[in-house]
Structure formats: structure tokens, C-alpha cells
Amino acid sequence: MSTTTTTAAIRVTVWNEYRHEKKNATVAAIYPDGIHEAIAAALRKHPGVETRAATLDEPEHGLTQAVLDATDVLIWWGHMAHHEVSDDIVRRVHARVLEGMGMIVLHSAHESKIFMALMGDTCSLKWREATDKERLWVVNRSHPIAAGLPEHFELPAEEMYGEPFGIPEPEHVIFISWFTGGEVFRSGATWQRGNGRIFYFRPGHETYPSYHDANVQRVLANAVFWARPTVRIPRACPRAEPLEPLPVKG
Ligand code: ZN
Numbered sequence: 001m002s003t004t005t006t007t008a009a010i011r012v013t014v015w016n017e018y019r020h021e022k023k024n025a026t027v028a029a030i031y032p033d034g035i036h037e038a039i040a041a042a043l044r045k046h047p048g049v050e051t052r053a054a055t056l057d058e059p060e061h062g063l064t065q066a067v068l069d070a071t072d073v074l075i076w077w078g079h080m081a082h083h084e085v086s087d088d089i090v091r092r093v094h095a096r097v098l099e100g101m102g103m104i105v106l107h108s109a110h111e112s113k114i115f116m117a118l119m120g121d122t123c124s125l126k127w128r129e130a131t132d133k134e135r136l137w138v139v140n141r142s143h144p145i146a147a148g149l150p151e152h153f154e155l156p157a158e159e160m161y162g163e164p165f166g167i168p169e170p171e172h173v174i175f176i177s178w179f180t181g182g183e184v185f186r187s188g189a190t191w192q193r194g195n196g197r198i199f200y201f202r203p204g205h206e207t208y209p210s211y212h213d214a215n216v217q218r219v220l221a222n223a224v225f226w227a228r229p230t231v232r233i234p235r236a237c238p239r240a241e242p243l244e245p246l247p248v249k250g
Contacts (some may be wrong), residue, residue: 009050010228013071015063017078020053020206027206035077035204042217043224056081061089068096073227075176075220076115077204079108090114098194099234102127102227104220110165115200118193122166125185127159132179134158134203136187136215140174144226145188145199145219150189153215159205161185167200175219177202187221190226194235197227 008211016036017151020027040051054062056078059155068074074093078085081110090113097118105115109124123133129145134155138146162183168191175188201219 007152009048010224011070011072012040012043012049012224013054013063013067013073014043014051014075015054015061015077016056017090018057018072019080024206030207031075032094032211038075038211039075039220043212043221044226046221046224049221049224049240050235051234056084059240061085063089063093065092068101071096071101072229073102073104073224075104075224076109077108078105078112079111079206083111087113090117093123094118095235097196097198100195100229101131102196102229102230103198104223104227105198105200107202109160110200118198119191121168124172125164125167125197126162126183127161129159129205129207130179130181132158132160132181135178136175139176140172141147143172143174143190145174145190146171147222148218149215155203155208155210155213155216157165157208158210159201161187161202175202194213195229195231195233197229199227200222 001085011019014036016034016037018034019032019036036053043049043051048126054067069195093114094117109115110125116123135150135152138149139148159181160179160181165186170189170191173186177185185202189200191198203216
């Protein structure tokens, strides 16, 4: 069974751990309604995008089967509570990606259970919370996720993430970041798993206003449109009848 999507609105669920904003006044000042709401508000400016939020402390982390069934693209921000995400919910999200749901994984969610499961790799990296500037080079300017972006753009302060990044070879690398301290990082990369498109995007440390940056918001909107499913195909492994009569044995 497969269902082809129509030209209806793209239904985006923005999932956020939503802990730093409640515990840290600096983070709360930057994201008073949570990182998820900052991202959702930027996406809602685009006609044809509908957003809903889901957070860790809701029942089933806000990701019931009904919510996932009504989600075309899932965005994921997590950091301090990856271990609190239920394995059952991770399996549910994973299955939905394989069916065709798009997934956008942000910043410290490189170590989330769902990203590690989708990648099948260490997802490890170098990091530093200091005074680095981040310069993102668009190394694949014709990719839809890079539409409308300049050749490079900068975030005046960000956490550093450095190579080596423990990911399987991406389908496309779209951004490479340079940091003041000298490191570089594949900060925007895509993969496909099953029928689902996956995009990892690096910026977004909670103590910096990166999700208020116009270029970052453009990347996320582009990624939502790029990751939109074209099919929904449940996993199946059926025995097949022949399409034509087979030669008689012997
Ligand atoms: Zn961070």
C-alpha cells in the first residue's frame, strides 16, 4: 500500500527537549517560549507550512502515533536529556522515517538516540563552549536547502563543533563551518533512510540566538520543503506471486 501526498500544507512537528529554557535564565531570555516556538514561528511565515510543537515531558514525549501519522517533517532539538527519551518512542519515530517522514536534526541532537539509530555510527565530534565565531560556507549552492543563501554567512558567537564527525558518508554536504579556533565541521548534511529524507544542521547552541538568525531560519524552511515526503510506504517484506506463469519444474 502506498499513499501519494497531495499539495496540501506541509505538517511540521517541532520536537524540543525544553529543559534548558526552564532551568537557565540566559536561555530563557533568548527563547522565552522555548526553542521549539522560535523555530515554529519562523516556519509559520511560509505559506503552506503548518506547525505543532511536542516536548519531552508530555505523555509519550508528545509523539503519539497519531501525531506522527499527521507529521510530514519532524524537527528535533535535544541535549541534556537524550537518555530520558523512551526507546519505544525512538522506534516509533524511526519506523515513521523509513515510511517517508522527513527529519531535521539540530545541533546537540547529534547524540540523540534517534539520530544515532538512523546513522548507525558514533555521531561523535569535538566541541568547545568559548568565544568562537562560526562561518558557514555553502559548498553545494545548487542544493534546494541552500536556495537564497549567500556564498557564506556568519554567526557571531556559537559553540564550536569540530571534525572528525562520526557520521556515515552523507548523500550531500551542503555546509562546512569554520570556527575562530581553527576547526572545521560538516555542518549541514543529508542522508536517506528508507523513504525518509534526513538533514542534520549544526548551529543552535541554547545560549546563543542562532534560531533568530535570518539565514538559519532560511535554511530550516528550505529543509522543510526539501524533506517533505513524496510517499508513505509502510515497511513490508511480503512473499510475491509471479507476474507471469513460471516454467513448470523438471
Ligand atoms: Zn550546544
